Amino acid sequence: MALLEIENLQTHFRTPDGIVRAVDGVSFQVEAGETLAVVGESGCGKSVTAMSVLRLIPEPPGKIAGSIRFNGRELLGLSEREMRDIRGNEISMIFQEPMTSLNPVLTVGWQIGETLRLHQGLDKRAAEARAIEMLQLVGIPEPARRVREYPHQLSGGMRQRVMIAIALACNPKLLIADEPTTALDVTIQAQILDLMRDLKRRVGAAIVLITHDLGVVAEVAERVVVMYAGRKVEEAPVGPLFRNPRHPYTQGLLGSVPKLGSSLTGTATRLSEIPGLVPSLKQRIEGCVFASRCAHATDLCRKVAPALEAKAPGHLAACHYAPRESRGAAAMVAA
Amino acid sequence: MNAPVSDANRPLLEVSGLKKHFPLRGGFLGGVTGYVYAVDGVSFHINRGETLSLVGESGCGKSTVGKAILKLFDITDGQVVLDGRRIDNLPAGALRPMRRRVQVVFQDPFSSLNPRMRVRDILAEPIRNFGLARSRAELEERIAALMDKVRLPRDAVNRWPHEFSGGQRQRIGIARALAAEPELIICDEAVSALDVSVKAQIINLLQDLQQELGLALLFISHDLAIVEHMTHRVAVMYLGKIVEVAPKRQLFAAPRHPYTEALLSAVPVPMPGAQRERIILKGDVPSPINPPKGCRFHTRCPYAFDRCRAEEPPLRQTEAGHWAACHLHDLPAEQNPLAGAKGAAVLAV
Numbered sequence: 001m002a003l004l005e006i007e008n009l010q011t012h013f014r015t016p017d018g019i020v021r022a023v024d025g026v027s028f029q030v031e032a033g034e035t036l037a038v039v040g041e042s043g044c045g046k047s048v049t050a051m052s053v054l055r056l057i058p059e060p061p062g063k064i065a066g067s068i069r070f071n072g073r074e075l076l077g078l079s080e081r082e083m084r085d086i087r088g089n090e091i092s093m094i095f096q097e098p099m100t101s102l103n104p105v106l107t108v109g110w111q112i113g114e115t116l117r118l119h120q121g122l123d124k125r126a127a128e129a130r131a132i133e134m135l136q137l138v139g140i141p142e143p144a145r146r147v148r149e150y151p152h153q154l155s156g157g158m159r160q161r162v163m164i165a166i167a168l169a170c171n172p173k174l175l176i177a178d179e180p181t182t183a184l185d186v187t188i189q190a191q192i193l194d195l196m197r198d199l200k201r202r203v204g205a206a207i208v209l210i211t212h213d214l215g216v217v218a219e220v221a222e223r224v225v226v227m228y229a230g231r232k233v234e235e236a237p238v239g240p241l242f243r244n245p246r247h248p249y250t251q252g253l254l255g256s257v258p259k260l261g262s263s264l265t266g267t268a269t270r271l272s273e274i275p276g277l278v279p280s281l282k283q284r285i286e287g288c289v290f291a292s293r294c295a296h297a298t299d300l301c302r303k304v305a306p307a308l309e310a311k312a313p314g315h316l317a318a319c320h321y322a323p324r325e326s327r328g329a330a331a332m333v334a335a
Numbered sequence: 336m337n338a339p340v341s342d343a344n345r346p347l348l349e350v351s352g353l354k355k356h357f358p359l360r361g362g363f364l365g366g367v368t369g370y371v372y373a374v375d376g377v378s379f380h381i382n383r384g385e386t387l388s389l390v391g392e393s394g395c396g397k398s399t400v401g402k403a404i405l406k407l408f409d410i411t412d413g414q415v416v417l418d419g420r421r422i423d424n425l426p427a428g429a430l431r432p433m434r435r436r437v438q439v440v441f442q443d444p445f446s447s448l449n450p451r452m453r454v455r456d457i458l459a460e461p462i463r464n465f466g467l468a469r470s471r472a473e474l475e476e477r478i479a480a481l482m483d484k485v486r487l488p489r490d491a492v493n494r495w496p497h498e499f500s501g502g503q504r505q506r507i508g509i510a511r512a513l514a515a516e517p518e519l520i521i522c523d524e525a526v527s528a529l530d531v532s533v534k535a536q537i538i539n540l541l542q543d544l545q546q547e548l549g550l551a552l553l554f555i556s557h558d559l560a561i562v563e564h565m566t567h568r569v570a571v572m573y574l575g576k577i578v579e580v581a582p583k584r585q586l587f588a589a590p591r592h593p594y595t596e597a598l599l600s601a602v603p604v605p606m607p608g609a610q611r612e613r614i615i616l617k618g619d620v621p622s623p624i625n626p627p628k629g630c631r632f633h634t635r636c637p638y639a640f641d642r643c644r645a646e647e648p649p650l651r652q653t654e655a656g657h658w659a660a661c662h663l664h665d666l667p668a669e670q671n672p673l674a675g676a677k678g679a680a681v682l683a684v
Contacts, residue, residue: 215603256535261682
């Protein structure tokens with residue numbers, strides 16, 4: 001049994017213009033202790049998937065259907081009180097904006113201690129002592145002084161470290177990180193990614209990393225789920241995904257990113273573009289979600305949605321024409 | 336137009352000793368209590384048709400340099416020379432024809448277009464302002480040509496900015512900059528807010544336009560992989576100073592400043608299992624209100640020694656066209672840790 005099993009997740013929002021199918025039938029699993037990246041561009045449903053796991057979607061206008069099992073327990077049927085026992089305790093989350101996700105009028109020590117007081121019944125003093133330990137763990141210098149400080153006294157990188165300390169305070173089994181380094185500078189991003197890798201070794205929590213940055217995925221993840229327009233289009237271990245992407249969208253995405261060092265090999269070429277725009281999620285899409293932008297699309301693609309098939313061991317792709325054997329993949333890319 | 340005769344060998348833009356200090360006000364009477372040393376002595380040039388990239392992390396002053404060239408505020412010290420003519424001290428009237436020659440594309444395509452103007456009016460404004468069309472028909476012709484250049488449908492001129500996606504709006508922003516027929520366009524994080532696949536479209540468009548029109552670009556960005564793809568030369572900024580300037584390949588293959596070396600090693604690359612040595616800088620960028628004495632990078636530099644804390648290194652040439660501000664280059668080569676720095680070359684295998 002996997003730690004987290006998501007099956008046919010559908011998160012829809014009712015809006016005045018109709019129903020927005022933000023997540024439309026997504027399934028994947030997260031094993032204990034593994035790092036899974038969910039990648040895609042804005043509006044592909046990656047953040048909504050994460051919010052759905054923690055049931056942070058306001059209902060209404062949102063509506064979550066399908067199944068989300070954590071440790072074998074169905075989360076979608078739980079009461080709000082039962083959910084609260086899980087949030088921040090067994091599953092916790094790091095958000096993108098360290099500026100807005102901390103409470104500006106409470107000390108960071110209080111905010112780290114909050115989950116400990118609520119979930120583990122620690123008293124004020126014990127919670128603060130543990131908060132200092134946590135600050136030390138995430139590499140904040142002078143933790144005994146910093147624990148009494150307010151978020152505005154810390155830099156962006158430090159605030160993100162505090163967010164990580166809050167998330168890890170109760171030793172969760174699953175950590176969901178939604179674009180944890182997107183708002184940070186390159187050198188600070190390197191610090192935070194290094195910290196996450198180090199903590200993962202020490203704490204052993206599984207991580208679901210939500211990001212649009214393929215560089216971050218390559219550096220941190222073990223397995224990758226690629227989302228497009230509310231659906232999962234490809235899933236594979238990180239090596240095969242980058243070496244041998246099967247879905248035309250993943251191929252396009254990888255081709256559109258300039259690579260550091262490209263000017264030195266003399267292989268610098270024009271970036272490949274994915275023509276057109278992401279389709280509106282307000283209409284139900286018949287057929288393949290990527291058909292409108294795919295160079296290989298045929299009538300079949302426009303009529304029949306391709307099923308997710310194993311194209312190689314552990315490598316799923318939702319494409320009628322993605323070859324099953326790795327030998328054929330080169331021909332597909334060349335075509 | 337009696338424009339001065341252009342000397343083809345002279346750089347299009349020369350910036351020397353540029354400083355911009357923003358006063359900090361506070362206290363009982365709201366007096367000046369200090370300064371933010373946003374840009375503190377920056378010099379560089381851009382040739383015709385060339386792309387120079389300014390890279391650095393937030394707060395390093397790269398956007399302030401762009402705004403100073405555009406004269407969006409008065410500068411504290413230094414000179415900005417466009418095509419042999421000093422423009423930083425010109426009065427508004429004399430500056431106007433110079434403004435036509437330098438245009439800008441901003442980062443956020445959602446806030447840089449007036450939501451109450453149709454695309455036609457957004458594009459017509461610079462054409463009218465600079466008197467570039469003699470008749471209504473010519474104006475329409477120019478607007479249509481601009482839409483073609485940025486690959487938007489001609490009939491989209493009647494629509495409003497909110498009807499377009501982020502990438503399309505950035506195309507409108509580029510068309511507006513082109514409307515004035517500039518020689519230099521300042522792109523201030525012009526692709527940073529866009530999604531990956533749209534980013535590639537806009538990068539390709541900018542490169543095509545540069546080739547077609549011979550434009551010079553000042554490309555301000557924090558994304559080193561995109562900079563490498565786009566640029567001819569790179570200037571790296573840290574805390575209001577340029578610490579290294581070099582042609583692209585030299586800078587990416589053999590960085591000559593420890594900050595550049597660390598930046599290159601910190602960029603996550605989309606190659607799982609890429610073998611490279613990572614230099615993780617400690618701490619945060621110090622405040623530009625109270626920058627460190629000596630070399631501004633010494634508080635985070637893995638190689639700092641006593642001299643760095645006391646004496647500020649000047650920007651000096653290390654090889655042809657390659658300038659760096661670092662005391663390490665005074666050491667014998669076998670003691671200089673940067674002598675063997677490989678930068679992104681370790682990835683290029």
